[in-house]
Amino acid sequence: MSDIQTVKKNRARKPKALLEDKLFGFVNDGLLVLAALIVFYPLVYILSSAFSSPTAVSKGLVVFFPVDFSLKGFEEVFSHKAIVTGFANTIFYTVVGTLVNIILTVAAAYPLSRKNLPGRRILLFIFTFAMLFNGGLIPSYLLTAKLGLINHRAVMIIPVALNIFNVIICRTFFETTIPEELIEAAQLDGLSHTRFIVQIAMPLSKAIIAVLVLYYGLGHWNSYFQAFLYITDKSKFPLQIVLRDILILNQVNEIIADPLLYQAKQGMAQLLKYSLIVVASVPFMLAYPFVAKYFVKGVMIGAIKG
16 A cells, blocks of 8 residues: 555656756756857857958947958958968967977877886876976076077977876877787887887877867967067067957057058957957867867877776
């Protein structure tokens, strides 16, 4: 009898629980949609403003879609030498820096992934210690000056040539996906460790390589502080420093090449900001879909504790 009563009570509770689940799902979905709109709208606004006329931007007529469609902002962006030079410098720093990062990260991660490496625990401790502590800003600047890297392009690459966190992720990936049996079989075929990394390990590690390229590339593309500290030659400025001059210092008079646009300075200033933000953001927005299929897999496997 008691079992029958229990079943009846459970049946009576189900509609209430179902209603609570639906209410929770509705509220949760609503909050997620609201959060997405909050994040998405500024991006849409910047993009729409970049394709609007200076007058529409200065008067605040742009809300969601472009008003008085115009490419004037992009014309001014690419007609100014400092912006073009900054764009070229950023591409150089990103490509060369990412290549150096990948080579050093793989070179450090692969031996650390092998359990028979002598002193492996000590090396891992040193790497972890270096990730948590550093010498400080002033000692780093003095060391960089002693090495003769001030105002040199290499200062954008060498001080950030290796990221310990990425080394640990890559090491874990190698440790969990490349078995010792595969290495032994390769050695029996006469492959050295270097050839094994290049010919076997790297092709099998496309997922984690894609993740590292995205992490390092995005870091170099957005790099600002290194250039701000160590570079004073304007011909070596990355795009982010040029963008800073426009967004923060508001040096618009040097950007506008056409004297007829001086009267519309305020509107043109805002338009240049939005146009340059779009120009600085588009390359990685276009590149991400090509590495997206590897991204989740690489992060998930690389983050598993070995």
